[in-house]
Amino acid sequence: MIHADMGRLDVQVLREAYGTFPSGVTALCALVDGSPVGMAASSFTSVSMDPPLVSICVANTSSTWVRLKPSTRLGVSVLAAAQEGAARQLSAKAGDRFAGLGLEVTDEGAVLIEGSAAWLDCTLFDEIPAGDHTMLLLRIEALRTFPEQQPLVFHGSAFRQLAQ
Numbered sequence: 183m184i185h186a187d188m189g190r191l192d193v194q195v196l197r198e199a200y201g202t203f204p205s206g207v208t209a210l211c212a213l214v215d216g217s218p219v220g221m222a223a224s225s226f227t228s229v230s231m232d233p234p235l236v237s238i239c240v241a242n243t244s245s246t247w248v249r250l251k252p253s254t255r256l257g258v259s260v261l262a263a264a265q266e267g268a269a270r271q272l273s274a275k276a277g278d279r280f281a282g283l284g285l286e287v288t289d290e291g292a293v294l295i296e297g298s299a300a301w302l303d304c305t306l307f308d309e310i311p312a313g314d315h316t317m318l319l320l321r322i323e324a325l326r327t328f329p330e331q332q333p334l335v336f337h338g339s340a341f342r343q344l345a346q
């Protein structure tokens with residue numbers, strides 16, 4: 183065995199390390215005072231089958247999460263390969279994040295993006311402080327999948343698609 187030569191932990195290297203792990207991209211959205219509110223999130227992970235739980239980590243600085251948090255239901259859309267533009271728009275600091283997007287809304291106010299690979303209609307199960315982020319545990323109350331849709335992939339700070 184050879185001794186592993188490990189590098190120093192600094193923000194840039196940490197960002198690069200996290201970026202080596204490919205993830206999907208989701209949109210966490212709900213109707214707030216009659217208008218859609220939401221954000222792109224790549225920290226989505228499936229957590230538990232029983233109860234059905236998924237997690238998303240939100241930055242403690244996120245003003246979007248402050249607005250979403252009181253919602254009875256939270257929509258999670260797993261974005262599809264063709265939705266790179268939607269992902270960029272849903273993370274924009276300025277402008278209408280939902281301009282031009284087809285939206286569907288449940289009776290209880292979860293907002294889902296048309297053209298996605300999956301829709302999860304969730305309740306907030308728990309919030310776990312985790313450094314400069316908060317880990318949201320979301321319980322899936324209802325769902326729909328669109329298996330014909332290929333996923334959007336986020337890797338190394340770039341949007342990618344799976345090779346066909």
Ligand SMILES: Cc1cc2nc3c(=O)[nH]c(=O)nc-3n(C[C@H](O)[C@H](O)[C@H](O)COP(=O)(O)O)c2cc1C
Pocket residue numbers: 207221222223224225226238239240241243244245246247269270272273274275336
């Ligand atoms: C591909 C991608 C993935 C992102 N993933 C996350 C995430 O997992 N958690 C998070 O808090 N913000 C994430 N963001 C940032 C948010 O989409 C958004 O830019 C941020 O919430 C803006 O700050 P605000 O909430 O104060 O408006 C991501 C942005 C992009 C482009």
